[in-house]
Amino acid sequence: MTVLILTCEQDVTADMVVAELDRGAVPVVRLDPADLPGPVALSGEYVRGTFRGHLSVGGRLVSMGGLRSVWIRRPGAAASHAAEASDWLTEESAQALYGMLRSTDARWMNHPDAARRARHKPWQLSLAQRCGLPVPATLITTFPQAARDFADRFPDLVVKPVSGAHPQEPPRAVPTSRVAPDTDFAAVAFGPTLLQRRVVKRADIRLTCVGERMFAARKTVAPDADPDEVDVRFATSSALWQPVDTPSSVAAGVRTYLREAGLAFGAFDFAEDAEGMWWFLECNQSGQFGFVQIESGQPIAAAVADWLAAPPPPGPRPNGARAWAMEGH
Amino acid sequence: MTVLILTCEQDVTADMVVAELDRGAVPVVRLDPADLPGPVALSGEYVRGTFRGHLSVGGRLVSMGGLRSVWIRRPGAAASHAAEASDWLTEESAQALYGMLRSTDARWMNHPDAARRARHKPWQLSLAQRCGLPVPATLITTFPQAARDFADRFPDLVVKPVSGAHPQEPPRAVPTSRVAPDTDFAAVAFGPTLLQRRVVKRADIRLTCVGERMFAARKTVAPDADPDEVDVRFATSSALWQPVDTPSSVAAGVRTYLREAGLAFGAFDFAEDAEGMWWFLECNQSGQFGFVQIESGQPIAAAVADWLAAPPPPGPRPNGARAWAMEGH
Numbered sequence: 193m194t195v196l197i198l199t200c201e202q203d204v205t206a207d208m209v210v211a212e213l214d215r216g217a218v219p220v221v222r223l224d225p226a227d228l229p230g231p232v233a234l235s236g237e238y239v240r241g242t243f244r245g246h247l248s249v250g251g252r253l254v255s256m257g258g259l260r261s262v263w264i265r266r267p268g269a270a271a272s273h274a275a276e277a278s279d280w281l282t283e284e285s286a287q288a289l290y291g292m293l294r295s296t297d298a299r300w301m302n303h304p305d306a307a308r309r310a311r312h313k314p315w316q317l318s319l320a321q322r323c324g325l326p327v328p329a330t331l332i333t334t335f336p337q338a339a340r341d342f343a344d345r346f347p348d349l350v351v352k353p354v355s356g357a358h359p360q361e362p363p364r365a366v367p368t369s370r371v372a373p374d375t376d377f378a379a380v381a382f383g384p385t386l387l388q389r390r391v392v393k394r395a396d397i398r399l400t401c402v403g404e405r406m407f408a409a410r411k412t413v414a415p416d417a418d419p420d421e422v423d424v425r426f427a428t429s430s431a432l433w434q435p436v437d438t439p440s441s442v443a444a445g446v447r448t449y450l451r452e453a454g455l456a457f458g459a460f461d462f463a464e465d466a467e468g469m470w471w472f473l474e475c476n477q478s479g480q481f482g483f484v485q486i487e488s489g490q491p492i493a494a495a496v497a498d499w500l501a502a503p504p505p506p507g508p509r510p511n512g513a514r515a516w517a518m519e520g521h
Numbered sequence: 522m523t524v525l526i527l528t529c530e531q532d533v534t535a536d537m538v539v540a541e542l543d544r545g546a547v548p549v550v551r552l553d554p555a556d557l558p559g560p561v562a563l564s565g566e567y568v569r570g571t572f573r574g575h576l577s578v579g580g581r582l583v584s585m586g587g588l589r590s591v592w593i594r595r596p597g598a599a600a601s602h603a604a605e606a607s608d609w610l611t612e613e614s615a616q617a618l619y620g621m622l623r624s625t626d627a628r629w630m631n632h633p634d635a636a637r638r639a640r641h642k643p644w645q646l647s648l649a650q651r652c653g654l655p656v657p658a659t660l661i662t663t664f665p666q667a668a669r670d671f672a673d674r675f676p677d678l679v680v681k682p683v684s685g686a687h688p689q690e691p692p693r694a695v696p697t698s699r700v701a702p703d704t705d706f707a708a709v710a711f712g713p714t715l716l717q718r719r720v721v722k723r724a725d726i727r728l729t730c731v732g733e734r735m736f737a738a739r740k741t742v743a744p745d746a747d748p749d750e751v752d753v754r755f756a757t758s759s760a761l762w763q764p765v766d767t768p769s770s771v772a773a774g775v776r777t778y779l780r781e782a783g784l785a786f787g788a789f790d791f792a793e794d795a796e797g798m799w800w801f802l803e804c805n806q807s808g809q810f811g812f813v814q815i816e817s818g819q820p821i822a823a824a825v826a827d828w829l830a831a832p833p834p835p836g837p838r839p840n841g842a843r844a845w846a847m848e849g850h
Contacts, residue, residue: 333565
């Protein structure tokens, strides 16, 4: 049984996991959907009630029925490397590739539907609330008056994008910023705006979850840190990510979150306040983990490899879709 | 409790359903996400573990908690009517709108994740097979030799797009075409190609499913029809769509298909062969039904309205996502 990794050519994080899989002598095929058609080819036949599919990469033929798991790491758009690239060819190629893979029994990290849903920040906030994770008071609005009322109740606010990374090529992270006290908010009428009570934090927490395994890391905020530096990705800090225990109530909430979201992998960001409370900020279903592993020494890549290499669960028809059947939203 | 219809301004099919809902005095809000922000506004607040959201359209304010159902008919891209339209604003606005709607208890026709998955033709074919619906022998390939071998076994073939409509603006349907006997198939290396055994058909079948209700219509193919006219959408026929009974084995397969796919609405296309067998061609989760209703007299719009207006199912937390929890792929 083979592990399929969908990612682009330059991907150090994937390299780390491939090295772990190689150590375990687990067969791996790595391909970039951008190379389909061309270096990557596929074929699937539906005859007399059965489906048989194959992928070919670099002359190697893999049966889709022999796929153990699929890791969607950082794939290019299908057919984007084709000589005659077009939106139409991308759509045709993506539907062919992912449509066939969806028909296999492989386990997914993460299933594309679960991944897509998990990117919705408003949905994340609701789900985190339902799972009992503390969420800082948040408003998403196009009503200037609603924003003003919210700022009256919660005077110390940050603003962040609703959707995450800016969709330019390459995508650019949009930093979370502090809202100036005299902000008028008239401009929220021109685009949905996410305002959130600023958590006065003494540390940032990154909790990386791989299946049932959790790796929590903590990065201290210096007491004299600039309070305008709210986004850990852009803060000038010399502190390192250090392993930390996950409070049991957080662990329980996160487990429920991942189950309801149908995610095999999730990277949670929390802000730890002065009393030690972890406030949910977001869960990134495709979050990087290389930087945490390097600083904290936590064996995250090995955990990903273990998950991908695990034998299929017992039962008559273990399949990826069933594994992310939604219990909640 | 209000029915929310997401569609563009010019939509006769939506008009038909709104008329039915008005007859039943069911509150309806109709909006085009293209008008957000601007004529459409939204606000959602996450405070102390609860979410409260509102939509505003034409000065009317609707609580998201008061939504009974959401019908995704033919919505424009979010924010596409904005004065400063951009991919970024579309992404922000779509995430805000759909992210909040995903957090409500409303029932969906169809849930966006189920709808997206249901568009994958390779997945459709596998699911139809698993549901016991007869599927004509089909090959999707980028291997010229696989195509040639398939054509040796099934000499009378049609070719059709893997993904459906061509993604131009407005989207253009790509007709299914007959494959000439002397075709070389070298070109399949340049793009995934779907080849299917041509069903020599005596009628086209359109089976429109709305919740548990099925409306089958049949359009006779004239005995002297041009065998190259394989696509009913483009065929020159004077026959009308006529109501027909659904064979019980087909009804059972279709019910399973819709349940596994998590779809509340599906328009199935079948080809009826000389022996009366219905061959599955595809299931369009957003299929038009106006033309069938007009010719066949079947009350499809009323059935859609009934489904949208139905009270929420009993239980502690009836929600849209639960309604499409996947039992299979």
